[in-house]
Amino acid sequence: MITLYQFERTWDIPNLSHFCVKIETYLRMAKLPYEVVCTLPLKVPRGKLPYIEDNGRKISDSLLILDYLQSTYGDSLNAGLSSEEKSIAKAFQRLIEEHLYWVSMYTRWSYSDANWQ
Numbered sequence: 292m293i294t295l296y297q298f299e300r301t302w303d304i305p306n307l308s309h310f311c312v313k314i315e316t317y318l319r320m321a322k323l324p325y326e327v328v329c330t331l332p333l334k335v336p337r338g339k340l341p342y343i344e345d346n347g348r349k350i351s352d353s354l355l356i357l358d359y360l361q362s363t364y365g366d367s368l369n370a371g372l373s374s375e376e377k378s379i380a381k382a383f384q385r386l387i388e389e390h391l392y393w394v395s396m397y398t399r400w401s402y403s404d405a406n407w408q
C-alpha cells in the first residue's frame with residue numbers, strides 16, 4: 292500500500308497544497324490503493340510535501356513521485372496520448388506549476404487578509 296504524506300485537509304477542498312492535490316488526484320484516477328498520513332513539512336525528509344512511501348522507498352517531489360508511480364505501476368492515464376499531446380501536456384504542466392502557482396500563492400498570502408480563506 293502506498294502511503295501519501297500531506298497536509299491535513301482543510302475546509303471543503305482536498306488539500307491547500309497544489310502539489311498534494313496533484314498526487315492524490317493521480318492516485319485516485321490511476322486507481323492505485325493508498326492511505327493518507329497527515330503531517331507537516333518540518334517532519335519530512337526534504338522539508339516539502341507531498342512525499343510518498345512505497346515498499347520501503349521514500350520519494351519526495353511530485354515530479355519524481357509521478358515518475359516512480361508510472362514506472363512502477365504503469366501509466367494507464369497517459370498511455371493513449373500522442374507525442375504531440377504529451378508535449379502540450381508538459382507545456383501546460385510547466386505553465387501551471389512554475390508560473391500560475393506563484394499567482395495563487397500571492398493572492399493567498401500577500402495582499403489582503405481577506406484572501407486567506
Ligand SMILES: N[C@@H](CCC(=O)N[C@@H](CS)C(=O)NCC(=O)O)C(=O)O
Pocket residue numbers: 308309310311332338339340341351352353354
Ligand atoms: N517541487 C515540489 C514542490 C513541493 C512544495 O513546494 N510543497 C510546499 C507546499 S505546496 C511545501 O511543502 N512547502 C514547505 C516549505 O517550503 O517549508 C513538488 O512538486 O512536490
